[in-house]
Amino acid sequence: MFNGKRLSLARKRQKLTAKELAEKAGVSPVTITRLETGQNQADSGTLEKLAEVLGYPVQFFFKEDPALLSAEIVSFRSLSSMTAKERNAALSAGDNGVEVYEWLENRYNLPALDLPHFDPELTPEAAADALRQHWGLSYQPIANMMKLMEAKGIRVLGLEETTANVDAFSFWQNDKAYVFLNSFKSAERSIFDAAHELGHLVLHRHGQTSGADEDTRTAEVEANRFASAFLMPEEDVRVRMPRLITADLILRAKKRWRVSAMALAYRLAHLTRPMLSEWQYRSICIELGKRGYRTSEPDGIPRETSVLWGKVLSQLWAERKSLVDVADELSLPMTEVERLLFCILPQHGTDNEGGEVRRSKLSIVK
Amino acid sequence: MENISPKTITDPEIGDLYLARLELEREKLIAAGHHALAAAATASPLHPTNAAGMFAYMDGVKGLRAENLGGNWEIFSEEGVEGIRNDVLKLRVLFVNVNQACRKADPRARSRKGAGSERVACGDMFEAAGIDLPISVVKFHGDHKTYYLMVDQFGAMELSLPVVKNGQFLRCIDRVFLIEGGDLDAVDFGINEPTNDPDLDIVVSRK
Numbered sequence: 286m287f288n289g290k291r292l293s294l295a296r297k298r299q300k301l302t303a304k305e306l307a308e309k310a311g312v313s314p315v316t317i318t319r320l321e322t323g324q325n326q327a328d329s330g331t332l333e334k335l336a337e338v339l340g341y342p343v344q345f346f347f348k349e350d351p352a353l354l355s356a357e358i359v360s361f362r363s364l365s366s367m368t369a370k371e372r373n374a375a376l377s378a379g380d381n382g383v384e385v386y387e388w389l390e391n392r393y394n395l396p397a398l399d400l401p402h403f404d405p406e407l408t409p410e411a412a413a414d415a416l417r418q419h420w421g422l423s424y425q426p427i428a429n430m431m432k433l434m435e436a437k438g439i440r441v442l443g444l445e446e447t448t449a450n451v452d453a454f455s456f457w458q459n460d461k462a463y464v465f466l467n468s469f470k471s472a473e474r475s476i477f478d479a480a481h482e483l484g485h486l487v488l489h490r491h492g493q494t495s496g497a498d499e500d501t502r503t504a505e506v507e508a509n510r511f512a513s514a515f516l517m518p519e520e521d522v523r524v525r526m527p528r529l530i531t532a533d534l535i536l537r538a539k540k541r542w543r544v545s546a547m548a549l550a551y552r553l554a555h556l557t558r559p560m561l562s563e564w565q566y567r568s569i570c571i572e573l574g575k576r577g578y579r580t581s582e583p584d585g586i587p588r589e590t591s592v593l594w595g596k597v598l599s600q601l602w603a604e605r606k607s608l609v610d611v612a613d614e615l616s617l618p619m620t621e622v623e624r625l626l627f628c629i630l631p632q633h634g635t636d637n638e639g640g641e642v643r644r645s646k647l648s649i650v651k
Numbered sequence: 652m653e654n655i656s657p658k659t660i661t662d663p664e665i666g667d668l669y670l671a672r673l674e675l676e677r678e679k680l681i682a683a684g685h686h687a688l689a690a691a692a693t694a695s696p697l698h699p700t701n702a703a704g705m706f707a708y709m710d711g712v713k714g715l716r717a718e719n720l721g722g723n724w725e726i727f728s729e730e731g732v733e734g735i736r737n738d739v740l741k742l743r744v745l746f747v748n749v750n751q752a753c754r755k756a757d758p759r760a761r762s763r764k765g766a767g768s769e770r771v772a773c774g775d776m777f778e779a780a781g782i783d784l785p786i787s788v789v790k791f792h793g794d795h796k797t798y799y800l801m802v803d804q805f806g807a808m809e810l811s812l813p814v815v816k817n818g819q820f821l822r823c824i825d826r827v828f829l830i831e832g833g834d835l836d837a838v839d840f841g842i843n844e845p846t847n848d849p850d851l852d853i854v855v856s857r858k
Contacts, residue, residue: 394856429851436851528681528830529806531689562682564717568689568710596855 287332289321290353291346295339296321298377298621300370309338344616352383352458359456367450375444375451379465381617382442382625383458388615389597396593398438400462403487409507412487413514424518426542430479431466431589431629439464439486441479441591443628455482462486468628471582473545476589477512484511517542517552523560526553530561532572536584543586546578591629598630659826661753666827670810673742673798679718680810681830684802686714687746691804704748704761707802711746715800719744736795743797744810752807753828763818806832 296306296317303317310317312331319325327335327346336343354376367375389395401419403412417423420437427433434441444451444465453475455464464482466475485508526538530553532546539549550573553559554566561569570579577583601607608626612619660666667677690710694703712733716726719735727736727743734745749758799820802808808829813820 392858394854394858396853432851432853436853529685529688531692533692562679562718564714565682565685565689568686572693592853593855596853600855600857 287320287326287346288348288350289323290350291348292317292327292335293321294351294353294377294380295341295345297370297373298381299339300374301339302370306335306338310334340618340620342616342618348616351380354379354383354456354458358458359454371446371451375446375454375465378444378446378621378625379454379456379463381621382440382463382465383461384615384617385442385611385622385625386440386461386463388611393597393600396436396438398460398462400437400439400486402490405488409484409488409510410514410519413484413511414518416483416487417515417518424521426521427476427480427516429589429592430476430516430543432592434464434479434483435591435593438462439483441466441593441629442625443468443630445624445627453478453482455485457486457490466629471545472586472588473539473543473548473582476543477516477545477548479589480512480515481508483515484508487511513548513552513555516544517549519556522552522556526560528560530565530569532569532576535569535573536578540586545582546573590631591626594626594630657822657824657826659823659828661828666829669825669827674723674737674740675719675744675810677829680800681808683711683714683718683746683800684806684808684829686717687711687748687802688804688806703804707748708746711748711800711802715744715746741795743795745797745799747799747801749801749803751805752801752803752809753831754807757813757820757823757826758801758803758809758811760820803832806830808832 296303299306301309303321304314307314307317310331311334316325316331320327320331332343332346336346356372356376359376359379399420400416403415407415420433431441439462441464444453444467446467446469451467453464453466453470455462457463464479464486466478466482470478485504488507488511489504522542525541527534535546535549535553539546542549544552547570550561550566550569554561554563559566573579598608601610608622609619612622615622660669663677670677670680687707687710690706691703694706699705715735720726723737723739724735725738727734727745732745734743736743748761750761752758796812798810798812800808801811809826810829811823811826813823815821
C-alpha cells in the first residue's frame with residue numbers, strides 16, 4: 286500500500302516544497318498534499334513520475350512508516366542559520382540512517398549500547414568525568430573518538446550536506462543512540478562535534494537542560510562544556526601544560542588531545558581555576574586567528590573514520606556484495622546510502638589530513 | 652624621616668600579605684608577566700635582535716593593565732613611562748625586563764632606564780642629595796612609590812621597589828618573589844600523543 290509519509294520524507298530529503306515537486310512531476314499541488322496525507326492512493330503513472338523526479342525507487346513508497354524524526358528530539362546546533370528546507374533534509378537523512386542501521390543490526394552482531402543514565406543534576410563536567418570512569422578511560426586523551434563511540438554501541442553515520450549551516454546532530458530512537466557527523470569541519474572540529482553530540486545523548490536524553498532558562502542555547506552550551514571536559518580532562522591538562530602558555534605551545538599541545546587550537550585555548554581559559562587569564566586568552570585567540578586557526582586547522586590530524594563500517598563493508602565484499610546491494614535491499618537510492626557513509630569511511634584519493642572531505646568514490650580499505 | 656630596611660620576601664604567604672596591602676594579587680601579576688613572555692616568544696629570527704625585549708615590554712605593560720585595572724588601579728602614562736597607578740595608596744607599578752629575577756642579587760634592567768623612569772622611581776631624591784643609596788634611612792618625599800614588575804627571560808618574576816639612578820636600578824628597597832620560573836618549554840608533547848587502545852576492538856559478525 287502506498288505510504289504518503291514516505292513521499293513526504295523523500296520530498297523533504299530533496300529539499301522540495303509540495304508545490305515544487307508538483308511542478309516537476311506535472312501534477313497539481315493538491316495531489317501531492319492528498320497523497321502525503323493518505324487521502325489518495327497514487328496511480329502507477331503518477332508514482333513512476335514522482336519516483337523519477339525524487340530519485341527514489343518505486344518500492345520505497347510502499348515500505349512501512351519511517352521513523353519520522355522531529356526537530357524536538359534532534360539536537361541541532363545552528364538552528365538560527367538553518368533554513369526549514371535544510372533542517373527537514375537533515376531530519377530525512379536521519380530517518381534513512383535509522384533504516385540503514387536497522388538493516389545492519391538485522392544481519393550483524395554489533396557492539397551493545399553502553400551509555401548509562403546519569404543523574405540529570407550532574408554538571409556537564411561531572412557527567413563527562415562519570416562517563417570516563419564508566420568506560421574506564423582514566424584521564425588519558427581519547428585516541429579515536431569515533432571508534433570509542435562505535436565500540437560503546439553508539440550508531441555513527443555521516444551527513445554529507447551541501448551547506449555548512451547543517452551541523453552534526455544526534456538523537457535517541459527506540460533506546461538506540463545515533464550521531465550524524467557532517468563533512469564540513471576539520472578533523473579536530475569533527476572530533477569535538479562527536480564529543481558534543483555525545484554530550485547531548487548523555488545530558489539531554491529526555492530533552493532536559495540544567496540551565497535556568499531551559500532553552501536550546503543552554504543545551505548547546507552544556508554539550509560544549511561536556512565535550513571540552515571529556516576530550517581535555519582538567520587533571521591531564523593541568524599536569525601537561527606549563528604555566529607559560531603561548532600560541533606556539535597551544536599548537537604543539539593540541540595534538541595530544543586531538544582538538545582544535547581554539548578549543549584548547551578555550552578550555553585553558555575556562556577551567557575552574559583558569560590557566561589563561563581573560564586577556565591572555567583574548568591575545569592568543571587573536572594570534573591564532575592571524576595564523577588561520579579561527580576558520581580552519583592548518584597542520585591538522587588525519588580524519589577519523591568508522592571502524593565498524595569499514596569491517597561491515599569488508600564482510601560484504603567477502604560475500605560479493607556492495608553498497609548497491611544494501612541500497613537495493615533497503616529500497617533506497619544508492620546515492621543516499623553513500624551520503625550516509627561518505628564522510629565516515631576512509632576516502633580514496635582525498636585530502637584526509639585535516640581539511641574538509643571532498644567527494645570521491647567510496648572504497649573499502651582493508 | 653622614615654626608617655627603611657631593605658627586605659626580600661620569598662615566602663609566598665608573607666608575600667601575598669604584602670601584595671594585599673598594595674591591592675595587588677600574585678596570580679594577576681604573574682599573568683601580566685606571561686603576557687610579556689608570550690610576546691617575546693613570537694619574535695622570529697627575521698625580527699631585529701631587540702625584538703623579543705621590545706615585544707615583551709609592550710605586552711608586559713599591556714598585561715599589567717589588562718590584568719590589574721579596576722578598583723583603585725588606573726592607567727599611568729607620564730613622560731614616556733607607562734604602567735598602572737593607584738592614587739589612593741599612592742603607588743605605581745611599571746613593567747621591566749631584567750637580567751635575572753628571584754635571585755640573591757638585585758635584578759638589573761636589561762635596557763637602560765630613561766630619565767622619566769628615574770624621576771618617577773624616586774631616584775631623584777638621592778641624586779639631589781648627591782649620595783648613593785643609604786640602606787637604613789631613606790626619606791621618600793616623592794608622592795608615589797614606584798614598584799616594578801620584574802620579569803626575566805626564564806620566567807622568574809618579582810615585584811620590587813627599586814631606586815633608579817644613572818639609567819639603572821641602584822638597589823631594591825623591597826622585593827617580593829612571585830614565581831621562580833624555569834619551566835618554560837619543559838613539556839614535550841611528542842612522546843605522549845594518544846595511541847590506539849587495543850581494548851576498544853570492535854567485533855562485527857554475521858548473524
